[in-house]
Amino acid sequence: MTSSGGSRIKELALEKDDLIDLYRQMALIRAFEEHAEEQYARGRIAGFLHVYIGEEATGVGVVSAMQERDHLITHYRDHGYALARGVTPEAAMAELFGKATGVVHGRGGSMHFSDVTKNFWGGYAIVGGLIPLAAGLALASQYQEQDAVVVCVFGDGATNTGAFHEAANLASVWKLPVIFLVENNLYGMGTAVEYVSAVNDMSRKAIAYDIASARVDGQDVLAVREAAQAALEHCRSGNGPFLLESLTYRFRGHSMADPEAYRSKEEVNRYRKDDPIPLFRNKLLSDGVATQEEFDQIDAEVLKQVEQAVEFAEQSPVPDPSTIADFILADSGAVH
Amino acid sequence: MTSSGGSRIKELALEKDDLIDLYRQMALIRAFEEHAEEQYARGRIAGFLHVYIGEEATGVGVVSAMQERDHLITHYRDHGYALARGVTPEAAMAELFGKATGVVHGRGGSMHFSDVTKNFWGGYAIVGGLIPLAAGLALASQYQEQDAVVVCVFGDGATNTGAFHEAANLASVWKLPVIFLVENNLYGMGTAVEYVSAVNDMSRKAIAYDIASARVDGQDVLAVREAAQAALEHCRSGNGPFLLESLTYRFRGHSMADPEAYRSKEEVNRYRKDDPIPLFRNKLLSDGVATQEEFDQIDAEVLKQVEQAVEFAEQSPVPDPSTIADFILADSGAVH
């Protein structure tokens, strides 16, 4: 997975600010996740925590290609997407802390971030379960002629679920504007793709549904952005769904509970060489887009942001117990 | 779907008796189903009745290629398979009548024929539900090195179920000896394939699972038999699963309740020209394998058989009410 994004900077006609912003977002996510891990270790965060470290380029690249009106829906590994889509580190960290100021008021926790004001329809924890929902969101967009594309994010493991099959077929039959973004990080929890998927090439699964597809180097933020733009264009033009496979790697365990017995340190270190953040920083440096000082400053800024987020989360109040029964049903009591 | 089986008679090195037997089985199934329809109209049979009229060549051709040790499992349209596998018309008709002498003692009815003494693992009525079961039966065969192949029969509509996807992927990953026999009769109940399946070519669905596949003219019993032999050979040799698509057509409604508003009389009549029984009879006549007199005699014999089956079913006693609670659990009461 060697990167070739630098050459593309001109083609993509990206302004320096845009490029710097892509870097900043990846750096912010990285810092956020590292602090989340630390706070988890300290017992301030509990339950399941799935961090995005090592995969930032996919989320940032894809979201950077989306329009505001486009919809985003993801699986439980959702922190990076939430931040890229504009959820504040404060609201995100507070959610992990289970506070009232959390992005969903402490109801969902790590796996269920969402912000409909940003068309981010949330993170879901039943593997594959969000894929039919995404097809439905795309149907709503098509039905109401909203010209909005749905980006549905899930992993290699999720492609083995019946939900993927049923939703992909339906999306194709109805030519729904939805991108199935498969983050192929080679493992579903502790199980390597080759042991559980008949094909290692996820894009090949699109053939059975007559769905267009592509593979992209998920460690190269510009390559991802470019591939996402093409996929979005495909869907927006009414050509039906698109399956985009991003080749990436999870640098950390599946969740905080993961002993990682299923893969070797060597393997992890090999893939760490393709860390999307230094890769991109070096590219921008060698292309003279920005200086080391600028990057140091950005790193310092995002670090501060995240520390403030932790501070904010700590200071925030827990949800008011009297609100525990709110939101069970949308229509209170009888419906007239 | 024009037939080309005649030319194959020599290649297949089939004895006259074998050929006559294929004809006899198709004729028996046809007569059985016609009488079942009649008895249903008379109110002696109730519930769901799905007949196999028009599709006989697929079932007879496939079963004729199977070894005794091979396993058969089908969806609810199972009469033809049961008869081809050796279930007597008496036991089959008695089951439709809900009698104690039925093949499953009146417990299952039309959709749930079975006879484990013939490795016929039954008909199942949840569309797609039998496909994972078939993978499991194939796993049992592989695990116990029984050299037995599982033939799993279902329709075009069932390929859209998550069960198909999950079972096909699993069967491929574990290289299980199972044939997914897709009877593509162009409709799932009243819904045409093109409205609900992203691809009309069922064999194309095998690609996503790296499963070998083939399509065959399902109205040509010899072509089906030959294709089934190849598929069985493939599985028996340890090459994993095989998807065989049989192109066929349902001459009658989906079930007795079907108003058939979804297709035109013209369409049905067009396909009726490919009636597998006269097609095969004429081939054998023109190839001089048998005479009209012989066929007339066979037709008379199967008619008699089925009439006797109806007689038997009518005379048989209903299940003893005192046995109603038998078979709920295999281990009665406590398990030690």
Place this chain on the structure above:
Amino acid sequence: MAREISYRDALREALREEMDRDERVFLMGEDIGAYGGSYVVTNGFLEEYGRKRVRDTPISELGIVGAAVGAAMGGLRPIVELMTINFSLLAIDQIVNHAAKLHYMFAGTISAPVVIRTASGWGQLGPTHSQTFEGWYAHVPGLRVVMPATPRDAKGFLKTASRGNDPVMFIEHSLLYRNRGEVEDPEDGDLLLPLEGAEVRREGTDVTLVSWSRGYYLAMGAAEELAKEGISAEVIDMRVLRPLDIATVVESVKKTNHLVTVEESWRSLGVGAEIAAAVQEEAFDYLDAPIARVGSLEIPVPYARNLERLIFPDRDKVVEAAKGVLARNLVPAG
């Protein structure tokens, strides 16, 4: 002005009125279009409303319910049909882990106004096609579960469900579609019935018979039988199974002091169990006899007619149970 129409036509009217009223309302399901619906409820709708609003789907219960939920999240008003409740088991993850959770999980910012129409029922359909799982759905917070017995409730509930903002399990019964009953004339305005509240459909003083859906007619039939023998039975149609209106049952029991529940599901852990448990809590001192439950035999449903008949409750079993609770003369508490 009310007219007599069938349960099926009541549903058709509700669907048509809601589709005409609101562009966002659309139908999806297996064979609802070209085929006309497996129970002929949507016959003619495809021709009338076109493919955009009457969508035949693949055989993908999980996928189509999930897509309906997603479409509802996105602002539409899907009414999805699952041919029978037996197949809803394939979609139950989308119903329980998604539709029922969304609103809470996302702190009220997302809702899933989806109506899932499905048919329970039986009739020599065999072990996998004769079940009814209303008790499972009634167990789940975040869902509304209705099981109308009358054409009027069928229409009024369906219209309300399609306008509400919550996921609704709308459970019909294959043996009720032909039943006829009084339903207000559309001219007289929208028939919108709240999705809650049991109804006392027959007043009585000796024993209370509680049921819903088809079981309600068994209870009514039993009440008429009992009347012949001078026993006055009060009959309550629960109508809605979540939220469950226990108060109305308690009210009645305070008067009759005897209760019998009637349902077509297996007896153990059926809705009757919840009603019995709740009523003994709230009306303990008013009960002169144990609450009796009439349900199906706990056996998969066999195909043979003579056996199937023994599985399901019938009028006589209800009469017997009612006499049973009345016959019992109290022994002072041990």
Place this chain on the structure above:
Amino acid sequence: MAREISYRDALREALREEMDRDERVFLMGEDIGAYGGSYVVTNGFLEEYGRKRVRDTPISELGIVGAAVGAAMGGLRPIVELMTINFSLLAIDQIVNHAAKLHYMFAGTISAPVVIRTASGWGQLGPTHSQTFEGWYAHVPGLRVVMPATPRDAKGFLKTASRGNDPVMFIEHSLLYRNRGEVEDPEDGDLLLPLEGAEVRREGTDVTLVSWSRGYYLAMGAAEELAKEGISAEVIDMRVLRPLDIATVVESVKKTNHLVTVEESWRSLGVGAEIAAAVQEEAFDYLDAPIARVGSLEIPVPYARNLERLIFPDRDKVVEAAKGVLARNLVPAG
């Protein structure tokens, strides 16, 4: 000679003993091999038994349970693990419409001796990962449902289940794996416990507390609390939820005249409802107060710790309920 071992090790022992005894016994499930099992129950088994008998599967709950059922039909003895009971909803069609029906549907000629191990439990896992559906499974004829609370039951039930010929829902609890308890030494022979029968684990005279799985410990804790105040509570561990041993509860109630059920599932239509309904039928005259049910609040389970704590029953709620039923002085029947 008995030793103290953990619930997890009891399960590991059972699996190992049965795999060593019978080649046909094998394991399949998500991440049971290379990962070691999401709750570390099968850690090391892949290395010990190899890929043939310890099979990591795709994330395909429906497919793998169905394949396990098929393998069982074909003569094997699969023990399939579903990471949590929340995901069992995706496989429930195979469990209820297939595994539970086969034997009856085919008149006893086919059986499905499959054991489905899965974990209920919670711990800030959020709305979709904190549920427990034992009541749903206990409703279904054709299934056996066990929910062991102790290491001994966990081992004894699992061994028996793997040798029996019926489908068994074997429900563990994520918060019990570390619990330790006495279990016979393997040297002393196979520990095979029948898959039925509740057990009185603490004798008492004033009130009966009934529960299972983790709830059993809440009941025990409450009993100890109550003892301090001179209230003698009898504690029953149901152990098996289908078949449900009501007789043992009735026996106890005839002595204590008071009953409280305790469960972690939502209260409505939980197993407690069935127990209450059945006991009031069979011990009506012995009840001095309504049967009280302690269950979860009927709300999806929120992530925030302070809210989650309020959802589930705890020892104090059980104590309170017990005092409630005892405090009540009877009013003569209405």
